[in-house]
Amino acid sequence: MRPRNLEKEAAIRTMALQIIADEGLENLSMQKLAKAANVSPRTIYIKYENKEDFLVKLFIEEVLETYEQAIVKNFSPDMDFAEGMKKTWLNAFQYLKNNKPAFALIRYGKSSPLLNKAYQQKGIKQGDYFSPIHYFLKRNIDAGIIKDFPQDVLRALLYPPLLELVSEYFDYEERPEQIITEDVILQCCEVVTKGILK
Amino acid sequence: MRPRNLEKEAAIRTMALQIIADEGLENLSMQKLAKAANVSPRTIYIKYENKEDFLVKLFIEEVLETYEQAIVKNFSPDMDFAEGMKKTWLNAFQYLKNNKPAFALIRYGKSSPLLNKAYQQKGIKQGDYFSPIHYFLKRNIDAGIIKDFPQDVLRALLYPPLLELVSEYFDYEERPEQIITEDVILQCCEVVTKGILK
DNA sequence: AAGATAAGTAAATGTTTATTTACTTAAAAA
DNA sequence: TTTTTAAGTAAATAAACATTTACTTATCTT
Numbered sequence: 001m002r003p004r005n006l007e008k009e010a011a012i013r014t015m016a017l018q019i020i021a022d023e024g025l026e027n028l029s030m031q032k033l034a035k036a037a038n039v040s041p042r043t044i045y046i047k048y049e050n051k052e053d054f055l056v057k058l059f060i061e062e063v064l065e066t067y068e069q070a071i072v073k074n075f076s077p078d079m080d081f082a083e084g085m086k087k088t089w090l091n092a093f094q095y096l097k098n099n100k101p102a103f104a105l106i107r108y109g110k111s112s113p114l115l116n117k118a119y120q121q122k123g124i125k126q127g128d129y130f131s132p133i134h135y136f137l138k139r140n141i142d143a144g145i146i147k148d149f150p151q152d153v154l155r156a157l158l159y160p161p162l163l164e165l166v167s168e169y170f171d172y173e174e175r176p177e178q179i180i181t182e183d184v185i186l187q188c189c190e191v192v193t194k195g196i197l198k
Numbered sequence: 199m200r201p202r203n204l205e206k207e208a209a210i211r212t213m214a215l216q217i218i219a220d221e222g223l224e225n226l227s228m229q230k231l232a233k234a235a236n237v238s239p240r241t242i243y244i245k246y247e248n249k250e251d252f253l254v255k256l257f258i259e260e261v262l263e264t265y266e267q268a269i270v271k272n273f274s275p276d277m278d279f280a281e282g283m284k285k286t287w288l289n290a291f292q293y294l295k296n297n298k299p300a301f302a303l304i305r306y307g308k309s310s311p312l313l314n315k316a317y318q319q320k321g322i323k324q325g326d327y328f329s330p331i332h333y334f335l336k337r338n339i340d341a342g343i344i345k346d347f348p349q350d351v352l353r354a355l356l357y358p359p360l361l362e363l364v365s366e367y368f369d370y371e372e373r374p375e376q377i378i379t380e381d382v383i384l385q386c387c388e389v390v391t392k393g394i395l396k
Numbered sequence: 397a398a399g400a401t402a403a404g405t406a407a408a409t410g411t412t413t414a415t416t417t418a419c420t421t422a423a424a425a426a
Numbered sequence: 427t428t429t430t431t432a433a434g435t436a437a438a439t440a441a442a443c444a445t446t447t448a449c450t451t452a453t454c455t456t
Binding site (some may be wrong): 002003009029030031032042045050051 | 412413415416417420421422423424
């Protein structure tokens with residue numbers, strides 16, 4: 001038996017994310033990807049059944065799961081509400097601003113029917129995707145600290161502004177007047193937090 | 199001279215939006231589109247230089263400009279802040295939930311480098327995209343009613359949750375437990391409004 | 397009514413696509 | 427060391443792609 005070359009596997013995923021970030025998902029082809037990763041097209045098909053399978057695994061394993069871990073680093077569901085919000089917001093901001101290609105694919109996750117379906121199925125499978133956050137929100141609802149909305153609705157209120165701010169961070173990237181600083185992120189986190197408090 | 203057949207032109211745009219909503223932007227091909235619109239591929243190329251040109255015009259003219267108009271219907275920048283927020287939120291919600299294909303392309307606008315670039319250029323050209331809302335926000339900052347953030351940051355705080363709720367509306371579509379009702383939208387609007395008040 | 401002209405079509409262009417075939421190579425097991 | 431086996435490659439396949447060519451048609455102008 002011959003063992004898999006893990007470096008090549010990593011190169012394939014890294015190059016795929018880069019192409020998606022630079023040219024868009026609609027311009028990622030398997031041949032372009034193979035060439036960019038310095039690999040034969042066949043090599044990709046050893047691990048992945050087809051293009052859809054590759055994209056779904058790239059999205060779920062390489063992006064969502066990594067993002068999930070980054071968000072809850074040093075976070076505990078027992079934290080004070082404002083404290084927990086700050087922690088998750090800063091974690092997400094740091095991760096995303098340093099992983100532009102991952103961020104690009106996350107945005108596609110809300111657009112592409114394929115990725116969106118994969119995302120929903122994963123959510124259903126695990127019961128709960130970001131479960132420490134689920135517990136965190138539930139605890140604060142039960143304690144009467146924040147308003148009582150379904151989990152989905154709560155997340156829609158608490159996190160999408162951050163993703164939009166990250167988009168703006170990249171829009172202003174390399175321009176001297178960068179307005180999306182960590183400080184602005186913290187102020188925005190306070191705004192969002194204030195809104196949901198009872 | 200022979201005049202353009204406006205019905206065919208409309209059919210092309212309508213079918214394009216439908217294909218994008220059903221199969222994703224990455225699965226829209228000019229030949230598939232021509233067949234779906236019952237038109238020769240050449241017909242598309244009479245009005246549009248190439249695929250990129252078509253997509254950009256579809257996005258800007260068919261989706262963004264229509265969306266902009268819908269949002270500010272019966273809205274006046276001189277409205278009370280909470281009132282104006284409610285009006286724009288409800289307008290956007292009604293428009294998007296009744297125009298799923300437009301919504302699908304709006305989401306791609308934040309993902310695809312091509313569309314994102316087109317969007318930014320349009321923003322720059324007009325100085326200001328949703329300008330009644332620009333004035334509305336500026337007036338409320340100056341009056342000390344809401345917190346003073348740059349326009350971009352304000353919009354990131356005030357509108358992305360609504361788009362996320364519309365996504366969830368469609369996720370729950372046709373399921374009996376639809377949780378995203380107009381009433382929930384209004385409650386969420388209040389949450390967002392409360393956060394930004396001084 | 398005739399001619400001019402742009403809108404329209406069907407079919408073809410050459411290219412790129414996802415995926416496969418036929419072959420080679422590296423290393424684990426014998 | 428030899429055999430086995432999956433990992434890997436380069437080149438090929440057939441289908442789908444964006445766009446064009448060569449031709450037809452509808453209607454405005456005269």
